[in-house]
Amino acid sequence: MRKKQPAQPTVPDVVRGIDYWKTVPATVDGVLGGFGTGTLPRVDALGSRSFLLSVLPRLSAVPPVTDDPVEWQKRKMEQRGGKGKTVTRALDCGAGVGRVTETVLLRVVDEVHVTEPVEHFLAEAARLSSSWQSLTLPPSKQPFHARKAAHFHLSTLQALDPARPWSSADGGIYRPPIAPNPLQYDVVWCQWMLQHLSDPDLLAFFARAKASLVPEDGVIVVKENVCPEMEDGSERVWWDEEDKSITRSTQAYERVFREAGLTTIRAETQMGFPQELYAVKMWALR
Template sequence: MPPAVRVVHPTPDVARGVEYWEGVPATVDGVLGGYGNGTLPRIDALGSRAFLLRVLPSLSSTPPVAYNGSPDEWRSERIKERGGKGMCVIRALDCGAGVGRVTEHSLLPLVDEVHLVEPVAKFLDEAKRCSPAWAPLKSSVADSPFYARKGVHFHVSTLQDFDLTRPVDTLPPTWMADETPEPTSELPLVYDVVWCQWCLQHLSEADLKKFLRGAQAALRPAGPNYEGGVIVVKENICREQVDGSESSWYDDEDHSVTRSQRAFERIFAESGVSIVRSEVQNGFPDELFPVMMWALR
């Protein structure tokens, strides 16, 4: 039997991709290619939160059905595990964060602190400008299910150049108005969620593997009553080849590469990360590429 022939995929052009996005309006509709004013953002956020809660049920403020105590008792136990009231414990990284849509609607409702990394500075400027009005940041500690302090940090960088463990803020952080943040720890950062949505098509295979290995190393380890951090990849996928082998599609407009499911999953395997769960995002317009969600560790 002849050896399998590896498909040679095109490589994204990062510099031209960033140049393209710098010409796009810094709005939700702009970053979503004209789909920001319909139901897509709401469907996307609902699908993302549901997927994340299935992977990390400890993020839920509702006790599991097997718990024998009251909801208040369960919540008190969780607050104690987190170190008490007013703490900022659960951290996420929003990769290719754009104007902050995913942070606002998918991540901050479930986690305490989000680091947004985005190569287009004007997108992050807009996220910074709008962030004081984001509902999770407007809420007080007393309104949070776990009495958590919420915060966001902004980083202008490509994923290729981003240091996951020791990021440097290029825009000031935003915290809730009634809270004073604690001093930043000198220890390397760890993440409960590394969220990658509609951005990995701008990474070459080599850069994507390097990023996944770094993200895996930066995940918070599992512990009592905690499943361990996850990398979530939520990306468009194209069809496989007619013979079922992997494929890819180069976008001449933003100079990115859309990969097939087989191509992504080969890259995951070669990066040393394991698939914990995978689902298709339902409810998107038929004319768009399908969107796949993977949780990786």
């Protein structure tokens, strides 16, 4: 997340990157590189929820000011098929200890599939989930009386099939007892993870992710640091020796999006982050 100087190589080293993260404490502060105890997590979560709801307003549990709240909720529940239905779903890619799942995705969808390649991060996310407010509230207290759920899968994005995340899990407690049918998502959320994928791996992952979206209006959200372009305006990639990742410029990401056949629905810059960090861009794609 911090600004680095350009160096070679410019292709992520997945194995050495995972080895680095295995040495990092399984805490929000650890996965955020020391920025987890300040205002960054809250600012990040607020920016993410606002961006997501601007793209998919149907996920909002807050009625428009022009509608009667009781009648609005009644209509919404009828549209969802009644009480207790699991209707909306998200995939959290490279979820760390589940911060985005807890503070963003479970606030707006019924079910989240949490994927993470570093086992002690995933184990901590699974442990913490028992105290997440969205999961502790009974259905009667949920906006649409739906039962919220989170499922945990150990996998790199290179190996992950979003439609069948359980098939990529490395066994153990993370594999669901009964494999459900192939999944479709309203949201595939990718934050501070894609810097560990090469362009070919990213293109392959985007193809699988796009195929797993609900056909009407599902979106892939990318939220990543971006470095400045080259002086001549062309795209740039910077190498991070510490975690063996790369940081792409805006043009580098948007070229990959085009090559993957994705259309940008909305793009914004996250505001309110410390100046010593790279800028953070958000894209909604489908």
